Amino acid sequence: MIAELPVLRPLVPVLKFLYGYREDGAENMPASGPLIILYAEYSFLCDLYNALQTAALLSKKIARDRVLIFLAEELFALPYFHSRHLRSFLKVFPLQPQGTGKYSLNLLEALEHLKSGGIIVMNPEGDMSRDGRPLPAQGGAAWLGLHAAAPLVPIIATAGTYDAWPPWKLLPYARGQASVRIGKPFRLAETAREKIVEEDLKKGIAKIQSEMSALRFGSGGLESWAGSLAGRADVVNRPAAAKQDSPPKANTRPSSIPAWKQGIPLLLWRCPICRTEDSLFQKGTLFKVLSVGCRACGSVWTVNRRQRKDFRLKVSRGPDPLVGLDLPLSGWYDEMKRDFRPEPPAWVGLGKSSQEKTYLRTNRVKLLLDRSNSLLRDWSGREAPDREFPARAGDWRKLGPGRLTLTNLRLIWESPEGSLDFWWPRVKTLHLRFYHLWGLGYGVTPYRFVFLRESGLKWLTYAGELAKKRRAEAPTEGLPIKISHY
């Protein structure tokens, strides 16, 4: 489709040369709405392809003034996304992964739009996958598909977009095999459903996931993309303590490298062999990752990129039985998480109550407050307001950097500007954009934290595991947190 738009036409040979760009299934695109277009997002190259496809779609006659798109809320920080120019030809709504809170009511408008023959564009996963594997789809697209009985058309960048520019890498590889497949339209219901129950949604979500996955990974599926896990039993069948030369250490020291430059250690924030946190470092050039090493146990992995497949990491130095072990990056990620249980480190010391245990602390975190947040007018209390919803999406004011502390009872942000407590029972949602941006829904009020030195994924994992523990200990206290997949 993008070759049909004169302004994008010159890009096609460039993408063809670099990434073997091709569009398969353009004939599957229906000639008119109503229509729900599904995108996936698991690489920065996916984002580029999705943007190009949207531009091409908008140039088509059938789509003119008929497209409503759900975009990541962070994009609304750019004034253009509020501009009259954009809104003159496109309806745009903010999307917040996990609990979208009041933003989810925009689905009412989307449903009306579909009923009047419009086109909706959205990423049903609501977020970017961090390790190349699909995320669990959220319910929005299925809900619309069932209520409107509109056809859904997946326009999916193939799995090769991940290895060409994975989300943990600053710059893309110069070459790759990354195309776009336009799937056949499918429906979740033959006639519009008046009422949708949980069961309908689950079936709808499963159908969407299977259609998207088939286009993304081809006939071999996810297993073929990830590749062999042979040898993994050697790792998983041994208790963690037996794998290391020294006892596990947590939170050794914060990295001095900015988070956006860290690479694979953003995903592998804990050594999969010795279990030491923040101990991995990456070696390579701007364009190519060569190896990953662990400062704590001295293990080294050689990184192999295979086009259209997951990266392979082979142990080239480490404990004898593990040398030569070659697993996909997603396999090492699973191995890293396998026996993870948050433990308060030895340096704890907030001087809080005996029930409060500190798990993580970092000094380099910025806090983003929505400009309508009452704290910006009166910061007298310590607890963060939880009943205010932004008047305008993406209108953030950045504070800090400050110190962020994660305890079993709350999250504490401290800086010269003021201190804030976020008590876990009132935290409704927690999502991670890329590896550095935390979105926290405190009641209905959104907050953002920008991690400058650490992997936000590590913090997300701690918060998620502690939330599980709290639910297990006191199932009736507070509500479960909706949290990004980790």
Add this chain to the structure above:
Amino acid sequence: MAPLPPLTFDEFRRFVSDVLEIAEPALTPQTHFVHDLTVDSLKIVELMVQLEVILGHRIPSDVAWEILTMDDAYQYYLRTASRER
């Protein structure tokens, strides 16, 4: 045919309980949909759609944003249902 009388609060609560798949006793006039219930935000959207069905007209999304508690929802229903009659 005379129009049906509007739902009582108990009947309305039964309707909400059915849509949200939440036990009726958990729904009091003060119940805040976001703060007090373990429901997905999608369920709140579904509630608005079902409210539209019984009212027979569309709820503008800016109005839907103001419906935060059971009482808000019931008062909105009563106001709108009486207007429709």
